[in-house]
Amino acid sequence: LARSVQHTAVRQAHRKYEPDFHDKYGNLVLLGGAAVFSVVWGYALTQIGIEWGFSPVGRVTPKEWRE
Amino acid sequence: MLASRAFSLVGKRALSTSICLRAHGHAGVVKAEDFSLPAYVDRRDLPLPEVAFVKDLSAQQKALKEKEKASWTALSVDEKVELYRIKFNETYAEMNKGTNEWKTVLGGVLFFLGLTGLILIWQKRFMYGPVPHTFSDEWVAAQTKRMLDMRMNPVEGISSQWDYEKNEWKK
Numbered sequence: 638l639a640r641s642v643q644h645t646a647v648r649q650a651h652r653k654y655e656p657d658f659h660d661k662y663g664n665l666v667l668l669g670g671a672a673v674f675s676v677v678w679g680y681a682l683t684q685i686g687i688e689w690g691f692s693p694v695g696r697v698t699p700k701e702w703r704e
Numbered sequence: 705m706l707a708s709r710a711f712s713l714v715g716k717r718a719l720s721t722s723i724c725l726r727a728h729g730h731a732g733v734v735k736a737e738d739f740s741l742p743a744y745v746d747r748r749d750l751p752l753p754e755v756a757f758v759k760d761l762s763a764q765q766k767a768l769k770e771k772e773k774a775s776w777t778a779l780s781v782d783e784k785v786e787l788y789r790i791k792f793n794e795t796y797a798e799m800n801k802g803t804n805e806w807k808t809v810l811g812g813v814l815f816f817l818g819l820t821g822l823i824l825i826w827q828k829r830f831m832y833g834p835v836p837h838t839f840s841d842e843w844v845a846a847q848t849k850r851m852l853d854m855r856m857n858p859v860e861g862i863s864s865q866w867d868y869e870k871n872e873w874k875k
Binding site: 666674702 | 811828862
């Protein structure tokens with residue numbers, strides 16, 4: 638019986654909950670983390686000279702090799 | 705049970721352990737600690753917990769509990785809610801409510817993966833030697849033509865991707 642009261646009454650008399658850390662900073666942490674990740678790995682993958690060994694197909698123009 | 709048998713002189717009433725202690729001073733029975741008594745718990749699969757949520761009622765709440773003994777139609781909506789909150793902590797809706805914890809978790813994971821990337825950058829800069837000369841653009845271009853000239857992997861591999869008539873990569 639007590640629980641069925643919930644359907645009528647609690648909707649009006651809802652207890653206000655204090656926002657927790659995730660409510661306050663969740664979006665900031667998520668976007669901040671994504672930003673750090675993209676910047677660091679964007680730089681690492683493209684700018685520091687890592688040889689990825691991509692396929693020459695469609696990319697490399699063959700050059701004469703015989704001397 | 706042992707306690708009530710020992711103090712039968714106090715009467716044949718069933719005695720709780722705490723009353724026994726008060727009645728007899730040192731009892732040989734230890735006062736029941738909170739953790740050993742039935743506890744309240746908010747669980748989706750336990751609709752009626754063993755005890756009410758609020759144990760010690762204020763004077764106002766005690767009065768309300770008296771009013772509850774009469775006809776319930778006399779109770780206002782707010783009083784019914786107050787009675788509910790005495791008996792239960794969270795509603796099912798509150799219990800089931802999701803949180804934003806995933807944002808903190810995912811953001812934290814991405815951040816630390818970013819720090820890992822910094823380690824890789826340091827390694828490339830300070831640890832690894834230069835890339836072998838066979839990876840330079842001219843060498844790769846010459847290497848590629850030599851592979852195509854000797855018809856390397858002609859069935860499904862690299863030579864099958866080259867159009868020998870038009871002298872270009874197949875579209």
